[in-house]
Amino acid sequence: MxxxxxxxxxxxxxxxxxxxxxxxxxxxxxxxxxxxxxxxxxxxxxxxxxxxxxxxxxxxxxxxxxxxxxxxxxxxxxxxxxxxxxxxxxxKMQIQVEKQQLDLEDRLALTKSDSYKDGLRDGEQKAKNEMLEEIQKEKQSLINAIIALDKSLKNSEEKLAEFEKELAQIAIDMAREVIVKEIEDNAQQVALSLAKALIGSIKDVAQMQLRVNTLDYPFLRENLELKNIQLEADDNISRGGVVISSNSGNIDGNIMSRFKILKQSVLENT
Structure with missing residues (x-):
């Protein structure tokens, strides 16, 4: 200037x-x-x-x-x-910050999604474990019930066997009462029927001896065919009973003796 x-x-x-x-x-x-x-x-x-x-x-x-x-x-x-x-x-920093924020939000969303999936898998696994545990409990309960039922069945079978024996005993006792009553009322007829049955079961015997109670003797002498049969009265034979002797052996047709054999057989098979 x-x-x-x-x-x-x-x-x-x-x-x-x-x-x-x-x-x-x-x-x-x-x-x-x-x-x-x-x-x-x-x-x-x-x-x-x-x-x-x-x-x-x-x-x-x-x-x-x-x-x-x-x-x-x-x-x-x-x-x-x-x-x-x-x-x-x-x-530029603002743009970068916004980009990082968006990236962070995406990562957070992905983390939440992964956490949700992990939680879902954990929940499914937990539910599966609980279900398996419940099934195992039900299975064990069923096994225990089967064991208890089997034990109960065995007890029932034992009681049933005892009950069958008791029933057999009762039936035998009732049969004895019936037999005794029948013998008292129809001893001669019982002795005649029994003698015919025993004689019919013996074959190829030339001579046999038939012993009956003294009180039944007259009735059998009159109503029984005595061919090759020697009829004898014996007070040791109970009324209605018959004993046959032959060269083949002896047959005890005593009613009470036969009843005892039948009773023993029934009780052994029950």
């Missing part, structure tokens, strides 16, 4: 001067008696050097101001550039 340029000498631009009251500044001397300097009047050569030095000072001052202004503008531009770069970096 040169002070010789009329428009460059003033700090206020010419287009803005109408808004200001501008007057030339007059330097006052330190000496009270010194005359006031008129800057509009022509200067002498002695004063010309001072005027030139003053102009140089103002020129340097304006140059410094312009330099400072240029530095300030450059600094502001750099700050704006840094601000733009920072804003761009912040935007």
């Amino acid at each position: 040169l002070l010789n340029d009329p428009e460059e000498q003033d700090l206020i631009h010419q287009s803005r001067r109408e808004n200001h009251n501008i007057q030339r500044y007059q330097f006052k001397s330190i000496d009270k008696n010194a005359p006031v300097m008129d800057y509009d009047a022509p200067v002498s050569d002695a004063d010309g050097g001072f005027q030139q030095e003053t102009n140089n000072i103002f020129s340097n001052s304006f140059n410094e101001q312009n330099i400072n202004s240029s530095l300030e503008k450059e600094l502001i531009e750099k700050l704006l550039q840094k601000t733009d770069e920072l804003s761009s970096s912040l935007a």
Whole structure:
């Protein structure tokens, strides 16, 4: 900047001067008696050097101001550039943060899904184990019931066997009573029927001896065919009974003896 340029000498631009009251500044001397300097009047050569030095000072001052202004503008531009770069970096960071957040949400969702699947599998396995345990309990209960039933059946069979023996004993006792009653009422007829049955079971015998109770003897003598038979009365033979003797052996047809044999056979088979 040169002070010789009329428009460059003033700090206020010419287009803005109408808004200001501008007057030339007059330097006052330190000496009270010194005359006031008129800057509009022509200067002498002695004063010309001072005027030139003053102009140089103002020129340097304006140059410094312009330099400072240029530095300030450059600094502001750099700050704006840094601000733009920072804003761009912040935007990129924001995008990256949002991307990481989305990625985190996806991972979280996947983790939840995996956890749900794991929980579902664990639940299914737990339910399966509980079901197997319940089935095992039911199976064991069924086995215990079968064992108890088998034991009960065995006890029932034992009791049934005892009951059958008791029934057989009762039946035998009842049969004995019937036989005794029949013998008392029809001893002669019983002896006759028994003698015929025993004689009919013996074959190829030339001679045999038939012994009956004394009270039954007359009835059998009259009603029994005595060919090759020797009939004898014997008080040792119970009424209704018959004993046959031959060369083939003896046959005890005593009713009570036969009853005892029958009773023993029945009780042994029950």
